Amino acid sequence: MPVHNSAGTVGQAVRSVLAQGHQDWELLITDDGSSDSSWEVLTGFADHDPRIKPQRSEQAGGPAVARNRAISRANGSWVAFLDSDDLWLPHKLERQIAFARDTRAPLSFSSYYKVPADYTGEAADFEPDDRIIRARDHLTYRRMLDANFIGCLTAMYDRDALGTRLMPDLRKRQDYALWLSILRDGHVAHGIQEPLALYREARAGSVSGNKLSLVKYNWQLYREVEKLSLPRSVRSLATSTARSVLNGRI
Secondary structure (H helix, E strand, O other): OEEOOOOOOHHHHHHHHHOOOOOOOOEEEEEEOOOOOHHHHHHHHHHHOOOEEEEEEOOOOOHHHHHHHHHOOOOOOEEEOOOOOOEEOOOHHHHHHHHHHHHOOOEEEEEEEEEOOOOOOOHHHOOOOOOEEOOOOEEOHHHHOOOOOOOHHHOEEEHHHHOOOOOOOOOOOHHHHHHHHHHHOOOOEEEEEEEEEEEEOOOOOOOOOOOHHHHHHHHHHHHHHOOOOHHHHHHHHHHHHHHHHHHOOO
């Protein structure tokens, strides 16, 4: 879990992990140079539960650096991702680990619900609605080039199958780059149709809310990281941008 000035939401996120039916986990958190009370909130949780393991960076290095510092400390077989403003539903880990084992999926993901930016409820109290981003049944590298079909808050990979995989050090789109790097090796990602998490919509004026400004980062990913041809990059950029606008996120 990367955290940067998230004192208003990180408590909900941490509590959604504490509420998991599957209790054999460690929550590895990187406070990425927060200037608000995020660190005090995190240490308050850690004082009461040794499975919560925050680490502080005095200077912000960005989400890729923060996530990688957490991944590098992992001890378990599975690495799952949760941002500090999103939430997991209580059965998320239990269902996903069983699914990954049954399908032998090295990378798995699920559908998820969208909630408003000002959502204040707990994950355990969420009432299901029809605001769902549906997961694909499976994804290959070629299919993923059309768009990032994996919500980071639902992704989980198998360290026993893949080893420890870090996110490329990109300013943005680093999660998409990680999924592509795994699938480029010939693996297939498998999706769970059941929604297992809550994605908080971007607040007005936030970085993730400024969709057009992120188009250039997708272009950089396609051209400089994936080394796609110009025509394939144009096609991927067009399809990914269209899907992001349709779903209200990028």
